Amino acid sequence: MAKIALITGAxxxxxxxxxxxxxxxxxxxVLTGRRHDRLEKLAQEINAKYNVEVAVSAFDVRNRDSVISNLESLPEHWKHVDVLINNAGLSQGLDPIQNGxxxxxxxxxxxxIKGLLYVSKVVANWMINNGQGQIINLGSIAGKEVYPNGNVYCATKSAVTALSEGMRIDLLSHGIRVTAVHPGAVETEFSEVRFKGDKDRAKKVYAGFDPLVANDIAETIWFVVSRPAHVNINEIIVMPTAQATATNIFRKG
Incomplete structure (x- = not known):
């Protein structure tokens, strides 16, 4: 029987x-996200390319009732989730606290924070009933060190670190593994979202060095998941070679 991964923000x-x-x-x-058209397109592409089963569920993780109703309405066989990847997350703005x-x-x-909790509560209970599972929470280098004007975003990712540690304790007796993955600079839509669609400003974030790409983090997550059942990677920090800290990046030229 094939294993099942549920991915938020897919x-x-x-x-x-x-x-x-x-x-x-x-x-x-099981692929979730806010944009139903993208989910459907991705599901069709994956099904054709890899010949696996794909279920899609479009909702905003911020909406608790929507999270619960959409997940719980999945057919029963989809609730045998082996891996939950709590990927949905974002940053908005880059302002000092007094101007936020x-x-x-x-x-x-x-x-x-709250979206991760809503999804995790539903799926963790499935995993408890199934007798096994693994939860991967996407944190950030921002959850390990605070940087100027990062205030609230850094606080939310620090919360992901703390929640991952708490989940690991609470789910220990159920054999559920919990890992926090903390990326450094990854070139995705992240900066575009932070800067409200300002593509030029977003592009400057990654100028002059080779940032991580999405697949680098996906491969890291797969490494974590593919460890033997008796091995848990509690947390892992992944940075571009050109990045030493949240704010210390070597840019050529």
């Missing part, structure tokens, strides 16, 4: 890369 970036990689490893997939936007703060907190 419509782009790291989530999409994970979908392709896990499908290549013969996992059936309340709306941006709410979006980051509701997505990065």
């Amino acid at each position: 419509t782009a970036g790291i989530g999409e890369a994970c979908a392709h990689l896990f499908a290549a490893q013969h996992y059936n997939l 936007s309340f709306d941006d703060w709410d979006t980051m907190i509701d997505t990065n």
